[in-house]
Every structure is written in C-alpha cells, then in structure tokens.
Amino acid sequence: MVDLIVSINGPAWFNTFDSIFQLLFAVITLIICGFSYKAYRLLQERRYKYFSVGFLMISAGFFVLSLSNLLIYLHVYDGIVTRLGGLNVANLLYMGHIFLLLFGYMLLLVVAMKLQQRRLTALLFAFIILFTVFSYQYYLKFHMISFMLLAFMAWQFYDNYREKKNLNSGLVFSTFYMLAFAELFLLAMVFMPILYVVGHILQLIGYGLLLLMFILVHKATKAVKSKRK
Amino acid sequence: MAERRNRLEIIYDILKSIQDKRNMMIKPTHLLYKSNLSHDGMKRYIDELKASNMIMETEDPKTKNKMFTLTEKGLKFLEEYNKVRAFTDSFGI
Numbered sequence: 001m002v003d004l005i006v007s008i009n010g011p012a013w014f015n016t017f018d019s020i021f022q023l024l025f026a027v028i029t030l031i032i033c034g035f036s037y038k039a040y041r042l043l044q045e046r047r048y049k050y051f052s053v054g055f056l057m058i059s060a061g062f063f064v065l066s067l068s069n070l071l072i073y074l075h076v077y078d079g080i081v082t083r084l085g086g087l088n089v090a091n092l093l094y095m096g097h098i099f100l101l102l103f104g105y106m107l108l109l110v111v112a113m114k115l116q117q118r119r120l121t122a123l124l125f126a127f128i129i130l131f132t133v134f135s136y137q138y139y140l141k142f143h144m145i146s147f148m149l150l151a152f153m154a155w156q157f158y159d160n161y162r163e164k165k166n167l168n169s170g171l172v173f174s175t176f177y178m179l180a181f182a183e184l185f186l187l188a189m190v191f192m193p194i195l196y197v198v199g200h201i202l203q204l205i206g207y208g209l210l211l212l213m214f215i216l217v218h219k220a221t222k223a224v225k226s227k228r229k
Numbered sequence: 230m231a232e233r234r235n236r237l238e239i240i241y242d243i244l245k246s247i248q249d250k251r252n253m254m255i256k257p258t259h260l261l262y263k264s265n266l267s268h269d270g271m272k273r274y275i276d277e278l279k280a281s282n283m284i285m286e287t288e289d290p291k292t293k294n295k296m297f298t299l300t301e302k303g304l305k306f307l308e309e310y311n312k313v314r315a316f317t318d319s320f321g322i
Contacts, residue, residue, distance in 0.1 A: 035313075035316060036316075038309075038313065039313040039316060039317055042237075042309060042310065042313050043237060043313065043317075044237075047322060048317070048322070051320075051322060111322050112320065112321070112322060114322075156321070157320065157321065159321070160320065160321030163321070164318060164319075164321070166318075166319075168315065168318070168319035169318070169319050169320075169321065171319070172319045172320055213319055214316075217312055217315045217316050217319065218312060220315060
C-alpha cells in the first residue's frame, strides 16, 4: 500500500525552498501551540489543551514533510532505502505528515466549532481517516479534505470576526482563508506545477498573518503596561 | 441573564478593580462594591490573594485608611491573563 503513495512536488527550481517554507510553518505553529498551552495552564480549560495539541500536530506534520522533502532533494534518502532493504522511508514520512495535519486540523475545528459530543468527533475523525487511507490518490484526497476542514474553520472564524470586529480576529480569519485557498492551488498543481509555488506563498502569507496576530497580542499588553508607567 | 463568573474571572475582576484605581490602591468597601461579591465571598478571595502574594494591605498616606494594592506578582498575573484572553478571543474559543 505504502508504495502507491505519490508525493507530488512543484518545479525543480523550487526544491529546497519548499522545505524551508515548511520548516517555517512548523516553527510558527509550534509558537502558537506553546501559547495555547500557556492558556490551558492559566485558565485550566480543556479546550485550550486540545487547541494546543492541534497546533502541535500541525507543527509536527510540517516538520515531517520538510524532512521528507529534504531527504529526497539531498539524496540522503536513496542511501536510507538501500540500508532498510527497499522500505520507502519518504512515503512513510509523507503518510505521517498526512495523518498529523489532518488530525491537527480536525482538533482545531472541533475546538473552534465548540463540538461537545465526543462520539460526533470520533465519527468525523473515522470518516476522514477512512476516506484518506482507502484511496490511491493520497495527494489529491489529502488536499481536498484539508481544503474542506480549513474552509469550515475560516467560516467559523469569520463569524467570530463579525462579532468582535477587531484586528486580531480579522487576522485569524484571514489566516485560515489563505490556508484554505492555498489548498486549492496545491490541488490544481497536478495540471500546472507552478501552482505549487503559489500554494506555498499563500500558506506563507497565512502563517505570517497568524504570527502577526501573536505579536500584536503581546505588543498590545505591553502598551497597556507601559502606559501605566 | 448574565453568565456566572468562574473563580479565575472573579480574581481577575478584583485585581483589575485595584489596577484601575489611581495609585493602584483601593478601599475595602470600594472593592466590595466593584467586585460584586458578598462580604464573606470577598473576604475569602482577599485572603487567598494575600496568601498567594498577589495583593497586599497598605495604608493611605493621607487618611491612614486601610487599603489594598497590587504586588508585582498580581500585576504579572493581570498582564498574562490579558494576553491569553486577547489570544483566545481572536479565535473566538
């Protein structure tokens, strides 16, 4: 089964750049994971722990993808395959990346949509995994499901933005809107490899906006503190 | 009907009431009014906050009245709480 996985990458000139992008996404989501965990420690509410785990999964997923691509680009992977008797390490890593990201997105969606019923959450997870695993088109299915999960999150965060009408909630909504949009380009790159680059740039903008939100949250509190001095 | 505040929100409201006052000092009677708690309820929270070194008792230099003021730890808590709330509000979670 594992041999049938096809990981599709964009134009050759973009090789290694995509790994660097993915490493950046891993770092940004790890920062958000750390802060969500801080929220859990302070407020002692379980949903912030799930939110933190969700971002941790996404971070690990991007780290694994970056590593997998680097193994291919630097030809390290050829040697590993020989040593492991033909076991396709890159495919295993790619599969790991798919599961980590889908699990991460799903956890974020569950928290964002305030889904309380565990059975419903388990059912959602089972459908997603079954749909992805029992398929030969991992790349396409993964990006299709990612698009749907991210689009629903963007919709949810848009409602929050309409209610709060502040810059930070707008940045969060824009992040997920960009990430959902990026999935469409990553899907369409099958027909036009340059769209792989566009997809990554949109992801970079999306995660950049998330980082900006994080910085603004910290700056705003500092401004209040210095005003008192 | 307004939602019931949890323990942490009550602590935040007490600390914020002190922070919002001039010189960050508040009279116990004003704090009772601002925190919207019963006398016994407020006493419990004040004892807890004093024990955890977030607030301390002091004296108004002019009137010599008993006052409460924030400690560095109390200020730090408010700062962290504000950051975390701003973060979670951005996601609406």
